[in-house]
Amino acid sequence: ETGVTQTPRHLVMGMTNKKSLKCEQHLGHNAMYWYKQSAKKPLELMFVYNFKEQTENNSVPSRFSPECPNSSHLFLHLHTLQPEDSALYLCASSQEWRRYTGELFFGEGSRLTVL
């Protein structure tokens, strides 16, 4: 297993569905992140977990619910999404949140389409 792994790579869901995105990192890092990438917009930080504790919630709607059971795994639970939530969701990790000298490593992303 390499780096940061995200599953599924593609997901299509209706507005009433409940689904989850999964992220796993094999780098021994302590901080994990969810980013949203929409067309023609910069990457938007959604959530940050540092040593399993949520340290940042960037005003994300409650229909997105993160979960971090341990430092290696991060989930994003999705329910009653809107079509405008369709985007590429990227997971990333770094050695530690606010350890600014560290690099950020990204997964391949989960392409979400909400019908």
Next chain:
Amino acid sequence: KQEVTQIPAALSVPEGENLVLNCSFTDSAIYNLQWFRQDPGKGLTSLLLIQSSQREQTSGRLNASLDKSSGRSTLYIAASQPGDSATYLCAVWTQGGSEKLVFGKGTKLTVNP
């Protein structure tokens, strides 16, 4: 509020050409700047990380410079190849307030054979 701008938004060059991608940021109070590469539909791959105290970093054909006082960074790609075709993003770790990594929208590079 930190804003990161990348110019141009798209660039098309013939193979073998040397090229420069630009990144500017409005708040010079940064910890570091990171350049990424993103292939279509894929995640981001880290290319170079420059600490705020550094002026440049090099990796193979890539050279990134940082002028923190003027809020600018450049990514120089030497002897470009078709495999360099991708979107290049820069991001800065911003100090103060809500410290976070702020991204530009990227420059889409196409290297033609």
